[in-house]
Amino acid sequence: MTKERPILFSGAMVRAIQDGRKTQTRRVATEFDGMDVDKVLARFPNQRGCPYGEPGDCLYVREAWRSTKELDPYSGGRIAEMCLDAGYSVPWAPIHYEADGQRRNWQDTSTPPHSSPPKPGRYRHARFMPRWACRLVLQITAVRVERLNDCSEADAIAEGIEPFTDFQSSGHWKRYRDGGCNSYVDNPIMSYASLWTEINGAGAWEKNPWVWVVEFRRIA
Structure with a gap:
């Protein structure tokens, strides 16, 4: 049976969803702390067991209002x-x-x-947004668990990082956290790493935790 659950997003990530740039989200999977790969995969068969839902389930977005x-x-x-x-x-x-x-x-x-x-x-605050006030609904298309640093370049882009537009040429991405107007990186993974650090604090990327990777499409 399809289920519906809430999920919180920052303003920047809400805008990325609206723009069609964000189709993935990573959330720390604390339940796998200290486990090796085999044990993690054994506890997560066939995309089942993720607290955010399974493919086909829906997420309604809570945001500041x-x-x-x-x-x-x-x-x-x-x-x-x-x-x-x-x-x-x-x-x-x-x-x-x-x-x-x-x-x-x-x-x-x-x-x-x-x-x-x-x-x-x-x-x-977003955590206090009731379901009736939500405007965005996402449908989960895939779920997996992996180490944060296993994020690929395509995954980093799907996380909604912003292209750096001060250059005529493509291939530059916003560097988060230091926030300077000329702050950019050439690698999308580095951009996403800086975004993760901005959200989760200094050293959060280097900790390389297990994360839930939730892929989705917007349906409302």
Whole structure:
């Protein structure tokens, strides 16, 4: 049976998904710490057992967001309850997505309390985004487990790294973490390594942990 699970992405990775650049994600597989390859593979037969799902399952993307100022005192769950109590068939509210500034239902203000025009409210972390507020849904196409440093150049590109566009020629990629406007590398794996370090902290790439590799396609 197909299942649906949440997954968190940063604003940069949300934009990469929207642009069609990101079709893979790697997440640390702490359950395999200290194991050798044979033991890891024995615990992961036929793409089954990944906590993020199996091929065919779906992931709904949680990302940073805001609603209107009047709804600041309420959690996403409470907003849903207010909608249903008011007679709506599904939860909804004006949503502002931090990744790109896109807004949904921003002119609709009939959910009490309300004002017109809507005023942006407080920042809400991705972990607090309820399912009804999500705009991106991914379908898993493949799952595997491997060491982080086994990432190939094609895999690194599929992770959504950004091409470096200050050059007319291709083959340069953004170097993350130091963030300079002229910061680039020639190798996509080095670019992804710097992105992994930016997300996970100094020395994270060198630790070379076991990771879940989840390949996906966007379906909504």
